[in-house]
Amino acid sequence: MRSPAQGVRRDQVRGAMVRALRQWLDTHELPAIVTAVLGVIIALSVLIVVGGYLLVTP
Numbered sequence: 001m002r003s004p005a006q007g008v009r010r011d012q013v014r015g016a017m018v019r020a021l022r023q024w025l026d027t028h029e030l031p032a033i034v035t036a037v038l039g040v041i042i043a044l045s046v047l048i049v050v051g052g053y054l055l056v057t058p
Contacts, residue, residue: 025033
């Protein structure tokens with residue numbers, strides 16, 4: 001059973017994460033966000049293609 005202190009601590013951590021994310025979004029704005037999303041998509045695509053190629057080649 002969880003103590004009330006654990007719930008409070010979890011809420012504090014969640015609040016800190018939300019504040020950090022909002023602060024990051026305020027400072028980096030849209031171009032950086034778009035670049036990051038495209039970078040992740042491209043990296044995952046390359047990983048899937050290269051991984052698939054390595055799996056099917058003898």
